[in-house]
Amino acid sequence: MAYSTIDIGAALSNRGSGGNPGTTYLLLANPANASGVLTTFKMYFSDAEEDPSGVKIGTFYGSSTDYTMRDKEDIGVVTKGSTQTFTGKNCDVSSDDLIGLYAANGDIEWSTSGGTGAYTKAGDYFDGSTYTYSLSSGREGSFYAEGVTICDAPTNVSATENDSIKVVITWTKSTGATGYRVYRDGADISGLLGDVATYDDTTAAAPVITAGNTMATDGSYGDKVALSLTGTTITDGTQYTYTIKAVNEAGLSSASTSDTGYRLSGTLNYQWRRSLGDASFAGFEDIAGATDSTYDDTTTQEDGLSASYESRYYRVKISATGYDDVYSVVNRGCRDAGGRYYCCKLSATGSETVYSTSNRGYRATQLTSFIAEIMRVHYVPSLGGF
Numbered sequence: 001m002a003y004s005t006i007d008i009g010a011a012l013s014n015r016g017s018g019g020n021p022g023t024t025y026l027l028l029a030n031p032a033n034a035s036g037v038l039t040t041f042k043m044y045f046s047d048a049e050e051d052p053s054g055v056k057i058g059t060f061y062g063s064s065t066d067y068t069m070r071d072k073e074d075i076g077v078v079t080k081g082s083t084q085t086f087t088g089k090n091c092d093v094s095s096d097d098l099i100g101l102y103a104a105n106g107d108i109e110w111s112t113s114g115g116t117g118a119y120t121k122a123g124d125y126f127d128g129s130t131y132t133y134s135l136s137s138g139r140e141g142s143f144y145a146e147g148v149t150i151c152d153a154p155t156n157v158s159a160t161e162n163d164s165i166k167v168v169i170t171w172t173k174s175t176g177a178t179g180y181r182v183y184r185d186g187a188d189i190s191g192l193l194g195d196v197a198t199y200d201d202t203t204a205a206a207p208v209i210t211a212g213n214t215m216a217t218d219g220s221y222g223d224k225v226a227l228s229l230t231g232t233t234i235t236d237g238t239q240y241t242y243t244i245k246a247v248n249e250a251g252l253s254s255a256s257t258s259d260t261g262y263r264l265s266g267t268l269n270y271q272w273r274r275s276l277g278d279a280s281f282a283g284f285e286d287i288a289g290a291t292d293s294t295y296d297d298t299t300t301q302e303d304g305l306s307a308s309y310e311s312r313y314y315r316v317k318i319s320a321t322g323y324d325d326v327y328s329v330v331n332r333g334c335r336d337a338g339g340r341y342y343c344c345k346l347s348a349t350g351s352e353t354v355y356s357t358s359n360r361g362y363r364a365t366q367l368t369s370f371i372a373e374i375m376r377v378h379y380v381p382s383l384g385g386f
Contacts, residue, residue: 003151003176008032008059009099009144010115012083018046018107024125025108025141026060026067026100026133029116036250038091038147041073043101044109047081052106056126057143059097065119068130070097080106083142090249093147101143102126108141115140151177151246151253159242159261165322167201167240167261174246174253183243183255192247205238207265209318211326216314216333225297225333227272227314232293232328234320237263266320272297275313280330284315297333310334 010029019025038059045052058072071092078084101108102124118140119133151174160168169182173195182190182199190199212231220226239262246253272290274297276282287297297314311334319325344356 003174004034004149006032006034006036006038006093006147006149007144008038008093008097008147010140010142012042012044012142012144013109014044014046015109015111015140015142017110017112018048019110019141020122021049021052021103021105021107022122022124024100024102024121024123024133025143026098026119027116027141027143028098028118029140030144032059032093032095032097032099034149035094036147036149038093038145039087039089039249040146041075041086041089041091042083042144042146043075043078044083044142045078045080045103046107046109049080049107050105051080052078052103052108054102054104055106056102056124057145058091058100058126059093060100061094061097062130065133065135066130067098067100067119067133069100069126069128070094072126078103078106091145091147093145099143099145100126101141108143110142111138111140113138148176148248148250150250151175151248153253153256154180154244154246155256157242157244157256157259159240159259161236161261162264164207164264164266164320165202167204167242167263168198169201169242169244169259169261170198171244171256173197176248177246177253178249179247181245181247181252183245184240186241186243201240201242201261204240204261204263206323207234207237207263207320209234209268209320209323209326211316211318211328213329214315214331216331218311218332219334219336222336223298225312225314225335226294227290227297227316227333228294229316229328232268232318234265234268236265263322266322268293269319271317271319273315273317275330278311278313278332280313280332282313284313 041057055075055078059070060067061070073089073091115138117137120136121133125131154171154174156172158170180193181188210233212229215228217226241258243255243258272287272295273284313330313332315330316328343358347353
């Protein structure tokens with residue numbers, strides 16, 4: 001059902017007569033035209049008596065002459081002799097409900113003929129039980145109410161997929177809405193918003209950066225350490241489904257149609273770092289100008305290292321807007337310092353001589369003595385051999 005306003009009850013006027021205090025009146029005139037809540041009540045009491053007190057007004061449902069109160073508002077004291085309006089109320093109403101009124105003291109303006117009719121019963125019956133009323137034909141009183149139905153769901157919901165720090169959700173407003181709630185995968189993430197048509201979801205999961213591993217050459221070059229990365233990736237954030245509900249005095253609308261959105265992976269920024277000593281726990285410093293995914297470190301000697309070609313550990317800090325910084329796995333690298341390849345010749349009486357797999361070494365720190373026959377020869381990469 002589309003959003004609409006609700007009205008119930010009879011027109012307000014000085015009708016020239018007064019009803020009886022201490023009586024519950026149900027008007028047959030103008031039953032509720034829709035379901036929702038009543039937010040404004042109006043009434044007109046005769047000025048012939050004292051100011052009315054103990055006034056209650058509400059909605060009743062039933063059939064024939066048996067009726068039950070659905071909901072009520074306790075008004076209390078009302079000024080007599082003119083139309084009095086009470087706003088900001090929240091009284092449930094359903095289609096075809098009748099409006100009812102009770103006043104402990106005071107006379108509601110009342111027509112004794114020419115009206116649609118009313119049900120009456122001496123006493124206060126605003127307690128939710130079912131009672132049988134008497135029909136008073138032609139009678140009508142001056143009390144009336146207005147309200148609203150639940151809003152239609154918002155339309156044109158859209159969630160972005162082009163922002164790295166948030167998902168922006170927009171929608172077309174619902175007629176009669178006073179606020180909205182945003183739902184992500186069925187959960188309310190916004191709380192009650194005002195009369196707006198956009199919301200920034202900054203709590204959506206950020207894209208994921210995998211830092212990967214540092215690759216650093218180990219003596220491959222005499223003038224540099226070549227640095228690169230392997231296994232570094234960035235993936236978009238989690239994809240969510242968003243819906244919107246409109247809010248007014250009558251409650252929440254049904255959910256809107258949905259749209260999906262996520263935080264887009266952003267541009268990666270790099271900063272290579274080098275250890276202060278030949279140990280991964282020696283602390284790291286930024287390498288000036290080393291801000292690409294690959295870098296050739298040619299500044300080792302100029303940095304005042306204790307040995308011209310002393311090894312260092314390397315890693316890279318990877319960052320992007322809206323993400324926590326991550327660091328690649330460290331790796332050790334050095335320039336070619338006249339390193340040599342080593343292998344071990346192993347022999348025993350009666351056995352063939354064999355050689356161990358070769359490995360490269362150089363003097364970064366004092367070499368440990370080996371109890372074995374060591375063969376050391378200059379290795380020429382283009383020729384090979386020992």
